[in-house]
């Protein structure tokens with residue numbers, strides 16, 4: 001997989017290579033990450049890539065021709081695959097695990113990061129395939145959303161996570177929040193580890209974890225439960241969680 005990022009701050013994006021399991025994957029081209037600075041394709045000596053908005057108002061708008069020339073260079077470097085061009089924008093579809101899985105299954109993609117007030121609408125209409133948003137919050141640029149997307153996608157690729165089960169068991173892949181985790185020591189901060197986790201009874205541990213995951217989702221994200229059809233066993237575990245909660 002190949003990911004290209006168009007950004008006025010390419011060094012920030014490239015910093016992803018330095019940290020964690022995704023950093024290691026990127027260093028080993030899983031996925032290959034390339035950055036493109038629109039400033040390198042500005043048509044003026046000062047490297048200006050923005051201009052004042054038609055109609056007036058505050059701030060600056062990234063100009064369409066400079067971004068289009070940058071995308072032309074990306075397309076030439078990628079060759080002719082059908083990689084979608086994605087613009088990070090509060091107007092986009094909400095990025096979630098389903099989007100991460102969809103993108104991880106494809107040939108890669110091109111992320112365009114806007115700055116200032118945004119980008120000329122003609123660039124969006126002519127060259128952008130899909131707009132994605134990381135949530136209802138206003139950021140100063142598309143770089144952090146782009147980095148979120150790269151992280152979420154890269155960790156789904158083969159060989160990026162140490163243990164393939166990690167991705168399968170993730171919250172949202174199961175449709176539920178995660179169960180609690182504990183490690184040594186067995187008494188910490190005046191609290192014990194739940195006895196079942198020390199029992200060595202793997203079936204009982206699996207049931208306890210499933211019950212905690214269902215319970216956490218019921219408590220904190222009931223909207224996620226509405227989207228699932230629980231098995232009879234899951235219904236029973238959740239009912240147990242709810243009744244034990246009162247005690």
Ligand code: 4HQ
Pocket residue numbers: 088089090113114115116117118132133134135136137138139140141142145
């Ligand atoms: N932006 N999800 C870039 C965002 C945003 C978001 C605001 C996009 C500023 C220039 N992007 N413009 N939320 O807040 O993706």
